[in-house]
Amino acid sequence: MTPDLNLSHTPAHRRQGSSIGQPMTRRDGILKVTGAATYAADNHPPDMLYAVLAVAAIARGRVASLDVAAALAHRGVVEVMTPANRPALALDPDAKFHPFMFRLDLLQNDGVRYPNQPIAVVIAETLEAATEGAALLAPRYETETARVGFEDAETFVPGGVGVGNPASQQKGDVKAGLAAAATRVEARYETPPQYHNAMEPHAIVASWDGDSLTVDTPSQGLAIAQGRIAGLFGLSPDKVHVRSPFLGGGFGSKGLVSGPQVLGILAARLVGRPVKLVLRREQMYGPVGHRAPTRQTLRLGIDSEGRLTALDHHALTASSTFDDFFEPAADASHTLYASPAIATAHEAVRLDTGTPLFMRAPGEATGSIALESAVDEAAWACGRDPLDFRLANYAEVEPMTGKPFSSKALRECYAEAAARFGWSGRPLAPRAMRDTAGLLTGWGMGTATFPALMFQAEARAVLKSDGRGLMETSAADMGQGAWTALAQIAADGLGLDIGQLEFRAGSSDLPDAGIAGGSGHTATAGMAIHNAGAAVIARLADIATADAASPLYGAGNEGVVARSGRLYRRGDESRSESYTEILGRAGLSEIEARGTSAADQDTREAYAMHAHGAVFAEVKVDPDLGQVRVTRLVGAFAAGRVINPRLVRSQYLGGMIWGASFALHEEALADHRTGRIQNANLAEYHVPVNADVPSVEALLVHEDDPYVNALGIKGVGEIGITGTAGAVANAVWHATGVRPRRFPVRIEDLLAGGGLG
Amino acid sequence: MNRFDYVRPTSLAEAVAAAAMPGAAYLAGGTNLLDLMKGGVARPERLVDITRLPELNRVERLDDGSLRVGALVRNADLAHDQAFAATYPAVAEALLSGASAQLRNAATVGGNIMQRTRCSYFYDTASACNRRELGSGCDALAGENRHHAVLGWSPACIATHPSDFCVPLVALDAVVEIEGSKGRRHVTLEEFHRLPGEAPQRETVLEPGELVVAVRLPAEASAFASHARYLKLRERTSYAFAVVSAAAALVVEGGRIRQARLALGGVAAKPWRARAAEAALLGAEPGEAAYAGAAALALAEAKPSGDNGFKIELARRVAVRALSLAEAGTPARLPALPASVFASTTGARHDA
Ligand SMILES: Cc1cc2nc3c(=O)[nH]c(=O)nc-3n(C[C@H](O)[C@H](O)[C@H](O)COP(=O)(O)OP(=O)(O)OC[C@H]3O[C@@H](n4cnc5c(N)ncnc54)[C@H](O)[C@@H]3O)c2cc1C
């Protein structure tokens, strides 16, 4: 069963010919603004019960007692799930067969390893009864000393960072490069723990029918979720149906199934009725991932011409005590600036937190703010304009590997964004600009980069004798616009106007679209769709060209072009036939074909593939009071083929706003004794409001890439944060003369740094 | 959330009677109380919903020239009342700098002055908090306390009162009208909130069951209409509580300050009236020197309660700036970013 969606509204921009490249509005937009789009928690199967998590208030120790009787005695409470009665699983939640299999807290024992770890689930007839039942459990603990900050644990070198990168890499002789340098810059920067805080909390509605399971839950990767759930419950994957037509944001936190989602399934198993479980906002600070804190040290050597002689980037980060995810912050230095010697290294500590996870631009975001700050310091130390300095160190080949870039329009990005921003004439020295109201004004810039990744996917294409087409793949739309962009690719792939196309996605019973992550979803799912379309058109062409009654007879497979529901003979467009005619004469009600996609390993060996961008920021700072505001952001990005400029621009804008947030606002404050996050709510965990980002502009720079994939698509989802965070930090320095060393920038740091009058 | 009784009285007398029972709480806009209940911080046994009491919804000018604002008047309605905003511009500006548009639409005058602290340990029921549970201790003392008090705190509690609205109100000598089983009484806002001392759980002078029915602004408060401002320092441009804030109001005649009002927000468990600073300003020539002196007096007793010494210097600076802005004159139109250092309209004068 596929979700009941009607996405065939007439698109705002109808046209003949290619859909790709058109700025179509979201096909799901009307459903969303009218409230008709069903998010996971909107599903209410008959007989459904509500489950609420009880979570640990301590960071480390064990649960000594729970007052289950008190909870059960509360009116409306049906059951309390604890380690004592939790249904059996086929797989140990602590088993780990590969790096992407994260350990889950599924009530396997009474241990506590981070604050907000689930310790029980209360299931009741109403949400209110379940909530009060959870409070009545009044847990008592045996508490051990929590390890909360970098100082609380021993550092070690992790076996790998990010998604399987080595912990340290180097080329050339950094020591010699630094020794030979005319100017040296050494600087340390700290970034705080951050939480994804998707607007939609993790939610699940789980229904069992015998040994078949249906779950409505937000997922950025439906087949992975299906496989993980099947593995945990000992089911064959086809018994597990995951539906996720819409996600209210994911940012990585919904990439893999989290513990609380599985607990919802277990709760439904226990009570034999459908169960809905929705995390409370504060419960999202623990079991569903976060961006780990970093402490980064950069050392740059620069010769008398302003060229880097060495770049050394060291990052200290943290994972949980029981699992591995190491924020690959230093790896940001691999791709951006040319240097004869580059060394990157990571160290880590283990803290009593939930396991960190990918969070929008993992590694690139944290690493970029440090690298771009250090590069800015280096430019100033050499008396060079920050843009000139970056151009002097422009990487013509990927610095770490020496590979040529598959495409790189970064020079154009610098030029277009700088011109639009009005960068020329910027005084080199800080504290040199004031606006008419007397506010300190600063301009800063940063370079943006993100790798062009591809995963594996499959799609199924169908052409019907009524001339309509169908494309199916389990793609995930977290708000980025997959329902629209992938349908545009599908329409072109099938040679149909988009109005003639039915596009199905967001359900695990469709062909595997891979994961909406790593900014690779449009490329990956898009290529599978493109290939499926090509395959079904090839079949149609076979039928037509072999049919003596067709005007295309004898044209051969290479010899037809599909457009707007017709096949045309190449070179003689007067000879054509509609899909309907071809299938009708062949007596076929429909034909179908599948397409797959995967990165081409040979080209990936030969070329470095990245999207690039340049971001310029203006900040204003009250000269006495130190309040900071980003008054202007201009970014220009080159990321290969643009499928839908409206959606792409919106990804850049969102990323850039996140970059401003990174520099000025976001931070989870953990109590250093208990590890509990003290601002686990959206009133006090600050992200920008509209007034914080009055002017944000994203320019799309043309870039053809013949190597990334046949469609020429790179990714646009994450790059906007990178570059921007550093640009804002550098603008703060330019306004105040105080170099931000820990993020977010705080008024007291500007005050202590002498940046205020 | 615990199970509770819900009553909806139709008269003041009924309301006060319904709330006489221990464990009862008045429900107004609910923007603070319901959050506290969902977090298990407040567990009232009876909610007395006062939102259907029409007599609490009025704004009226009394014979003595004072203005009486009913406890149920919504924050947004009051701020957007043109006559009110013209007469008490700093109060309107403070109201509009608080929370978000949605919250201001729901929040009431009585609820705003009665709102509880935002100390995170107060909200976190697993933490020790004397304000929540006397005698349990204060986990903020050695915890995350950047935003905590620098004036009037005690080792028992270092929390601040978060209201913006109360800061210009206290500067303008506002009076709280209270109805209880023993009848009606009036208390100045300055005396309404209590400093923590040994009993931080007693946040105001209200006796159990007493109801705030109105807030009064005395006739004299309108004298400041042309020179009154509220300034709120924040960590994001809108939708954030004050790091520190100040309300300032002046009457300047013949080159001398004839009347001065100054109050600080975000620095203490109550809106902080700076009387010594006001006294020093009387008769002084308006200008930076006088304001700096006054601000120093306002913070003379200040001391950090933790990692928040920077707030003392910031509060001084905010006080100086607020006084300068007041001297420059109330803008003819409320700035698009009320009370913000980034308010764009600084020039146009209210009385010009
Ligand atoms: C996200 C967020 C951000 C905020 N930001 C700001 C801000 O920047 N600045 C600011 O000033 N405020 C801010 N607030 C607080 C907001 O102003 C208060 O929540 C609101 O004013 C409370 O009014 P209410 O009518 O909703 O009160 P309720 O929540 O109904 O009640 C609050 C308390 O007052 C008691 N009470 C209510 N009315 C009476 C009465 N007439 N007599 C006696 N007791 C009464 C209740 O019993 C309860 O204890 C924010 C709140 C939130 C949730």
Ligand code: SF4
């Ligand atoms: S400062 Fe006051 S409110 Fe905060 S924890 Fe201490 S006693 Fe409680």
